Amino acid sequence: MVRRLLLGAVALVLLVCGAGVAAGAWVWDRMSVSTVGRVEFTNPLAIPPLAPSRIDGEGRRVFDLRAQAGTRDFGRGRTVTWGFNGDYLGPTLRARRGEQVVVNVHNALGEATTVHWHGMHLPARMDGNPHQPIRPGSTWSPTWRVNQPAATLWYHPHPHGQTEKHVYRGLAGMFILDDPATGGRDLPHEYGVDDVPVIVQDKRFTRDGQFAASRRFFNDLGILGDTLLVNGTVGPYLDVRTERIRLRLLNGSTARVYNFGFADGRPFALVGTDGGLLAAPHTTGRVTLAPGERAEIVVTVRPGERAVLRSYPPAGVDRFVGGSDEFDVLQLRAADRLDASPPVPDRLVDVPRLDPADAAQTRTFRLSGHQINGESMDMGRIDAVVTRDTVEVWDVANMHGTPHSFHVHDVQFQVLRVDGREPPPQLRGWKDTVFLPPGTSMRIIARFADYADPATPYMYHCHMLYHEDNGMMGQFVVVAPGQRPQPPFGSSGHDHHD
Numbered sequence: 117m118v119r120r121l122l123l124g125a126v127a128l129v130l131l132v133c134g135a136g137v138a139a140g141a142w143v144w145d146r147m148s149v150s151t152v153g154r155v156e157f158t159n160p161l162a163i164p165p166l167a168p169s170r171i172d173g174e175g176r177r178v179f180d181l182r183a184q185a186g187t188r189d190f191g192r193g194r195t196v197t198w199g200f201n202g203d204y205l206g207p208t209l210r211a212r213r214g215e216q217v218v219v220n221v222h223n224a225l226g227e228a229t230t231v232h233w234h235g236m237h238l239p240a241r242m243d244g245n246p247h248q249p250i251r252p253g254s255t256w257s258p259t260w261r262v263n264q265p266a267a268t269l270w271y272h273p274h275p276h277g278q279t280e281k282h283v284y285r286g287l288a289g290m291f292i293l294d295d296p297a298t299g300g301r302d303l304p305h306e307y308g309v310d311d312v313p314v315i316v317q318d319k320r321f322t323r324d325g326q327f328a329a330s331r332r333f334f335n336d337l338g339i340l341g342d343t344l345l346v347n348g349t350v351g352p353y354l355d356v357r358t359e360r361i362r363l364r365l366l367n368g369s370t371a372r373v374y375n376f377g378f379a380d381g382r383p384f385a386l387v388g389t390d391g392g393l394l395a396a397p398h399t400t401g402r403v404t405l406a407p408g409e410r411a412e413i414v415v416t417v418r419p420g421e422r423a424v425l426r427s428y429p430p431a432g433v434d435r436f437v438g439g440s441d442e443f444d445v446l447q448l449r450a451a452d453r454l455d456a457s458p459p460v461p462d463r464l465v466d467v468p469r470l471d472p473a474d475a476a477q478t479r480t481f482r483l484s485g486h487q488i489n490g491e492s493m494d495m496g497r498i499d500a501v502v503t504r505d506t507v508e509v510w511d512v513a514n515m516h517g518t519p520h521s522f523h524v525h526d527v528q529f530q531v532l533r534v535d536g537r538e539p540p541p542q543l544r545g546w547k548d549t550v551f552l553p554p555g556t557s558m559r560i561i562a563r564f565a566d567y568a569d570p571a572t573p574y575m576y577h578c579h580m581l582y583h584e585d586n587g588m589m590g591q592f593v594v595v596a597p598g599q600r601p602q603p604p605f606g607s608s609g610h611d612h613h614d
Contacts (some may be wrong), residue, residue, distance in 0.1 A: 122348060126306075139553050142449050147332065147334075147435050147440070148439075148440040148441060149342045149441040150441065150442050151342075151344070151443045151444050152356065152379075152426065152443070152444055153444070153483065154444070155351050155444040155447075156351050156442075157352065157353040157424075157447040157568075158353075158447075159347050159349050159352055160349070160354075160355070161311065161312075161346060161352035161353060161354040161446065161574050162347045162349045163299055163307075163308040163313070163347065163505060164205060164206070164207055164315070164347055165207045165208070165289065166207060166208050166210055167179050167181075167201070167208060167209045167210070168180075168216075169211075172218070175216065176215075176216040176217065176218050176259065177211055177215050177216070177217045177218070178217075178218045178220065179209055179217065179218070179219045179220070180219075180220045180222070181200045181201060181206060181207075181219060181220070181272075181328045182200065182221075182224055183198065183200055183222070183225050183230065183250075184198070184199060184201075184203075184224040184225065185197070185200075185226075186199055186204065186223060187203060188348070190319075190350050191350055192321050192325035193324065193325035194419065195318070195321070195325050195327060196285075196326060197285060197286045197327075198225065198282065198286045199286050199287065200287060200289055200412045202497070203286075203304050203563055204286040205286055205287075205288055205289055205315065205348050206287070206288065206289030207289060208225070208272070208289060208290040208291070208307075208313060209289065209290070209291040209292070209295075210291075210292045210293075210294065210307075211262050211264065211291075211294070211300075212293075212295065213262050213265070213266070213294065213295035214261070214262065214263070215261070215262050215263065216260070216261045216262075216263075217259065217260065218257055218259040218401050219231070219254065219257070219259075220255055220257045220606075221256045221258075222254075222255045223250040223251065223252055223253065223255070223256075223503065226252055227252060227278075227496050228250060228251050228252065228275060229249070229250055229273045230244045230246065230249055230273050230274045230275050230288070231244045231256070231271055231272070232244035232245055232272060232273065232274035232525075234269060234272060234523075234548070234549075235267065235390055235391060235410075235528070236260075236264075236269055236283060236291070237263060237264045237526060237527065237528070237565075237567075237614075238258075238526070238567070239260060239569060239572075240258065240526070240569045240572035240573060240574050240593070241258075241569060241572050242258035242260045243525055243526065243574060243575075244258065244271075244574070245525060245573075245575045246275060246276035246495065247495070247572060247573065247605065248429040248433065249275060249276075262293060264293065264295075264391070264392075264528065265293070265295055265297075265298035265391065265392035265546070266293050266294055266295040266298045266392055266393065267388070267390070267391050267392040267528075268364045268388065268410045268412055269291040269292070269388075269390075269410075270288060270289065270290050270366055270368070270408075270410070271288065271289055271290075271291050272287060272288040272289075272368075276493075276495060276584050279581045279584055280339065280370045280371075280581035280584070281329070283368070283581060284329065284339060284370050284581075285327065286348075286481050288313065288315065290313050290364065291366075292307075296374075297465075298465045299393075300387065300388075300393050300461070300464050302460075303362055303460065303461075303464075304358065304360055304361055304362035304414065304422050305362070309357065310356075310357075310358040310360065310361050310457065311361075311362045311364070311520055312354065312361065312362065312363055313347065313364045313366070314347065314363045314364060314365050314366065314425075314445075314446065315346065315347050315348075315366045315367060315368045316344060316345075316347075316365065316366065316369065316374060316427075316445060317344070317345045317368045317369050318340060318341030318342070318343065318344055318369050318443075319341040319342075319343050319344075319345055320340075320342055321343065327539055328341075332436065332437075334436040334438070335436055335437055336437070336518050336582075337438070337518060337519065337580055337582065337583075338371030338580055338581060338582030338583070339370045340371055340372055340438050340441075341369075341372070344373050344427075344445055344446070346445060346446050353446070353447040353448075353449070354446060354447070354449065355449050355451065356417050357451045357454060357455055358455045358456075358457045359417065359455070359456055359457040359548060360415065360416050360417050360457035360460070362387070362416060363412070363413050363414075363425075364410065364412050365405060365411045365412070365413065366389045366405075366409075366410050367406060367407050367408060367409050367410075368407075368614065369407050370407060370581040370582065371407060371438075371580050371581065371582060372407070372438050372441075373406050373407070373422065373438065373519060373551065374404065374427040374430065375402055375403075375428040375429065375430040375431070375569060376402065376405065376411075376425060376427055376445070376569075377401050377403075377427075377428055378401070378415075378423055378424065378425060378426060379423070379424040379425075379426045380423065381401055382401070382415075382416075382423065383399050383400060383401050384399070384400065384401070384413045384414060385397040385398070385399055385410050385414040385415075385460045386398040386403055386411060386416055386541070387413065387464060388410075388412030388464075388545065389409075389411055389412075389542065389545040389546065389547055390409060390410050390528065390545075390547045391528030391545065391548060391549045392465065392467075392528075392545065392546050393464040393465045394464055394465075394467065394541070394544065394545040395448075395463065395466065395467045395544070395545070396423055396462060396463055397414070397460050397461070397462075397464060398541040398542060400413045400541075400542070402428065404431070404551060405551075406519070406521040406550075406551035406579065406580075407549075407580060407581065408521060408523055408548075408549040408579040409521070409549045409550075409551065411452075411542075417450040417454070418447055419452050419453060419454050420450055420452045421450045421451075422447055422448065422449050422450070423447070423448040423450070424444050424445075424447050424448075425445040425446040425448070426442065426443065426445060427443045427445055431553070432438075432519060432521050432551075432553025432556070433553065434518075434519075434554075437518065437519065444474070448480060464565075464612045467544070467545055467546065469530065470530055470561045470562070470563060472505075473507055474507045475506075475507045475509040475561065476507060476508060477502070477506070477509070478508070478509045478511065479500060479509070479510050479511070479512060480510075481511065481512045481513070481522070481576070481590075482513055482515050483512065483513065483515060483516060483522070483552065483578060483588065484512050484514075484515040484516045485516060485588075486583055486586040486587045486588045487564065487588060488577075488588060488589070489590075492586075492587030492590075493587045493588070494602065495591075495605060496604055496605050497591065497605075498573060498591055498592065498593055498605065499590035499591055499592060499600045500590070500591075500592035500593075501592065501593055501595055501600075501601055502564045502592055502593070502594045502595070503562070503564075503594075503595060503596075504565070504566060504567075504568040504594050504595065504596050505564070505565055506563070506564060507530070507561060507562070507563045508561070508564065509559060509560070509561050510524075510529075510559070510560050510561075510562070511557065511559050512550075512552065512557065512559075512560065513556070513557035514523075514552040514553065514555060514556050514557070515555075516554060517554050518554065519551070519552065519553050519554060519580070520552045520578045520580060521549055521550065521552060521578055521579040521580060521585065522550050522552055522577075522578065522579070523548060523549040523575075523576065523578075523579045524574075525574040525576065526562075526564070526594070527546055527560035527562040527563070527564060527565075527568070527609075528546035528547065528548050528562070529546070529548065529560040529561060530545075530546065530547070530561050531543040531547060531558055532559040532560065532561050532563070533557075533559040534556070534557075535557055536557075549579055551597040567594060568596040568599065569594065569595075570595045570599045570600060570601050570602045571602040572593070572607070573591035573592060573593045573605055574591065574592055574593070574594070575590070575591055576589070576590050576592065577589030577590065586607070591605070
């Protein structure tokens with residue numbers, strides 16, 4: 117009798133363990149997504165239109181943006197979306213260095229939003245951070261002079277605690293800066309032909325075809341989708357008519373990290389990062405982009421071939437937050453006869469190096485959980501006071517088991533060290549956002565050249581937008597020598613009505 121009871125208990129334990137193992141295996145398998153070899157590439161890649169502009173009586177270049185709701189068919193019925201000047205995403209704004217620009221942003225949504233000019237050097241009051249909300253029915257008209265090298269920037273909402281939601285629903289677009297001195301005149305440069313924006317975003321859909329906003333099991337990163345949109349297109353292909361094509365890659369996702377390369381392993385030239393061109397092209401087969409990061413690559417194609425841009429599993433990312441996921445992103449379809457393209461130059465632009473010996477201040481930022489230096493975001497607290505026209509070194513470390521990224525408003529910075537070592541070639545240009553896998557540290561350096569405003573802060577934060585919304589953000593003000601911050605720093609809306 118006792119023997120039978122013992123055998124029964126053992127059998128029960130084995131049954132439970134077996135069920136647990138089976139359940140664990142099911143969960144483990146569910147944590148991985150792959151679309152490799154399964155994308156049919158049946159839709160031509162949408163090219164965001166260049167935003168029309170006009171020159172006003174003061175000589176300023178004026179753009180108009182309207183944040184609005186809409187619907188779009190992504191192949192699953194009508195999906196409710198948000199966009200600028202349309203149903204999803206927005207037009208590409210384009211301006212030249214030295215121009216004074218004005219952007220009239222009208223909010224036709226049912227809730228407040230903002231528009232942040234990601235990567236742009238501009239006054240804090242024009243930054244579009246949480247301190248500049250645009251109430252429903254109102255128009256905000258920031259103006260500033262473009263004064264930085266040619267670069268691929270972008271714009272997106274930044275409302276306090278709601279950024280992930282607004283970006284995920286579709287509010288985003290590119291902002292391209294031109295400058296003859298730093299634009300790489302021998303690189304492909306005809307917009308939409310051999311110089312193409314590639315905004316990559318991941319989505320999940322509900323059964324009724326709406327964007328699903330829930331997170332995976334064991335996922336503290338944010339929303340991770342199983343379907344890619346490129347410029348809002350599912351299964352996109354791009355007809356290529358030139359020997360070389362420049363792709364302006366933007367990780368417009370809210371949480372996912374991509375590791376871009378080609379299915380056939382072909383090398384390409386990385387020519388630019390967040391803040392502009394590199395000093396020299398870097399030949400590589402992979403480029404990793406965290407949310408908010410950009411990369412400009414030049415790809416060489418052969419007549420008649422088809423090449424697939426793919427995202428491979430990114431290093432430093434756990435399986436439970438997309439570390440084993442891989443996607444076919446975009447198919448390049450080369451014409452049977454291709455127009456000749458000049459070779460990529462051996463040298464691109466001068467990238468003057470900032471000297472740590474000139475630093476007036478060194479600061480430390482520890483990222484853990486949803487906090488920076490043990491504190492959550494407080495709209496009324498200033499975390500750092502920076503003196504105008506000084507250089508600072510910031511030591512940033514991910515002390516957490518979850519991947520983070522780090523974005524600084526207003527400035528483009530340079531990476532001095534990665535885990536105490538010299539940065540790799542892809543981190544030697546101008547950056548405004550960097551990827552920090554668990555346990556990684558970076559030392560960065562920036563010059564806060566001008567735009568002192570003791571009453572209006574800029575932000576620094578994790579660009580995993582779920583983390584940002586949950587408190588992983590801080591504030592700094594730039595002041596003139598001898599100035600002190602001028603609280604309170606609460607946000608104020610913009611009440612101008614059309």
